[in-house]
Amino acid sequence: MKLTPARRWIKETFEAGVTVDTVCAWVEKQIIPGVIIDGKAFVDADRAAVLLDTCTRIQAQTTQTTSTGNSTIASIMQGAMTR
Numbered sequence: 001m002k003l004t005p006a007r008r009w010i011k012e013t014f015e016a017g018v019t020v021d022t023v024c025a026w027v028e029k030q031i032i033p034g035v036i037i038d039g040k041a042f043v044d045a046d047r048a049a050v051l052l053d054t055c056t057r058i059q060a061q062t063t064q065t066t067s068t069g070n071s072t073i074a075s076i077m078q079g080a081m082t083r
Helices: 006-013 020-028 045-054 070-081
Strands: 003-005 034-037 040-044
Touching: 003 006, 006 020, 006 040, 006 045, 020 034, 020 040, 040 045
Parallel strands: none
Antiparallel strands: 003 040, 034 040
């Protein structure tokens, strides 16, 4: 397991639109693999990369017609982790 600080993982993975608070929430909700240590989020970068690479199907959320920003990423990650 390669734990990467959330801020660095965001910078290496996304162009924009994802905050450290969002990543903390994803880790806490087990949407992405990682841990919270002393209030700071660390992402299992290798497992998260596999999830992002293997997720081929994105489903629209039922409460809105189009997904944007953090909700889209959360949907992708959650879908990939439930496979």
